[in-house]
Amino acid sequence: MKIRHHHIFLLFLSSFLSINLYAQSNTSKGYTIKGEEVIFIFNVNDYPNIKNNGDTIDDVFVSGEFNDWAKDQWPMAKINDSIYKLKKDLSLFTSDFGWEFKFIVNSEHWAEPTSDFENSTDAKDDYGFPLMVYNLKFYSAFATEYGNVSFKLKGHKDAKKVILSGTFNRWDETGFVMKPTEDGWRVTLQLRPDIYQYKFIVDGNWIEDPQNPSKAENEYDGYNSVIDVQKNVKFQLCDFEDAETVILSAEFNNWTETDATMTKEDGCWVYSQRLSGGKYHYKFIVDGHWITDPTNTVKEYDDKGNINSVCMVK
Template identity: 75%
Template sequence: MILKNNISLSFLCFLFIALSVNSQNSTIKGYKIRGENVIFIFNVNDYPNIKNNGDTIDDVFVSGEFNNWAKDQWRMNKVNDSVYKLQKDLSIFTSDFDWEFKFIVNSEHWAEPSRDFKNIVDARDYKGQKLMTYNLKLYSAFATDYGNVTFKLKGYEDAEKVVLSGTFNRWDETNFKMKPTEDGWEVTLQLRPDIYKYKFIIDNHHWIEDPQNPSKVENEFGGFNSVIDVQKNIEFRLCDYQNAESVILSGDFNDWSEDTYRMTRVNDCWVFNQKLSGGKYHYKFIVDGEWIIDPVNSVKEYDNKGNVNSVCMVK
């Protein structure tokens, strides 16, 4: 198994499949996702209506569904006379697959995307009626050379086209086209930690589950969807307990076991690494038999028994 950016892929039954890299070309405009960050990129040369109006650019903001289309909250940083950038933590976004957005210049001019952009969608008014302009789309799942999950389908060499479809792209039937290989088809995606359902579409109409993946669930059509669990490596660390003889990590991810996850002493801290799917987890440390919350984690919640637990969010 190949790990990339501390993210791994496993079946629900914890059987892991190998990851690999393939080549994907992208003409997506307006942003890049690198590691745990979204980098919004405005290049005035991509927007003739801004470049040709002759105005000096004083400021550029990002406005979209993720910030309720606010026009003055997400100010971008000037890189040079043509390019502005803004970096945001990917974890602040919801688990939705996509978000519409645009750039607004000098607080009044919307940068209008070209029809040549791959990631455009018709802009609509509040009644759902199409306007004569486009919005950009940000996708949390996308095909890339540097993705963390490779889907492979062996055989079907005579097929004209194979597409990957799943909950990570709202079962879109066209977006993730697979590339032919010597023994079948494959595509590499960048996916956030979560549990996903998926299928392969052969020549537009033949939907099949992944024959190499034994993990599957029944769907509403009487068939089955394949299931993968994309996990992220989380490091739990407890410091300033150098004199402790034993420290154990316990949480809802291990059924609150009191002896399974024994932490390792590393210099002045106790450390344990655990792969987790996307979601919210409660945990505590057991120091020489005494239960304590994480002293450096301010996020905590009460459980149904009135106990206070630390909270770990995996996104």
């Protein structure tokens, strides 16, 4: 049985994160995120339909939109009689989507969460008709005091509730609740490198970020605020110690032949560049000779037939 949902929403992580992250509540279940890993967690005590049926648990699998609801592709490791876990690289999931999933016991029984879980959602079949079951929701963008981007709204001290909503959570109107501060409101997110649009919802009223001049026109004849979340990427070329000059030439610097001069560091030529999420072509110019990155096996042709190295930022 494939269990799907017609609408997908992004929210933020639950408070059972093992490293004291700020989160919404302790009623979300099923996963946590540590660094670059997603850890799926099955606790039989959270699923009365499995706990009370008396069957012996031989194995547990994770099944969801990310593996086409396969019943036996993502096996979990048994930690003890109640807990099973499975680690997956966060890069398998994008920051633009939420993912619905379920746990399957003995490759047969769907573990049914109770409806009071914060991250449960009504399931629907392939035709959009509701089913008398629930799925869990997994979100790759989340709120944490240790996140890399802080959103602040000054003033509005009399507001009862302020929400941050944007493309990072598919414009969800409930997920990222901002906390009051001395001069306004604040929430910190962990976001992957990308360009995002966002707004604040102050007691139901959508407003732009008055402190951010970067805006994009939206479909409602208004504007959304825009933030470019970047990542520091270090390019390195070794084994050319006798070279006099090495240039990093790439899409992100308009294929400069003079400006991005690399410097020597521990026998290698290095250059650091802050980049938004995406794919970038690049090459090195060693004393006037263009070469691809000898340590990067990912290469592509450009529209002129040249072969370039490829840098993926995510």
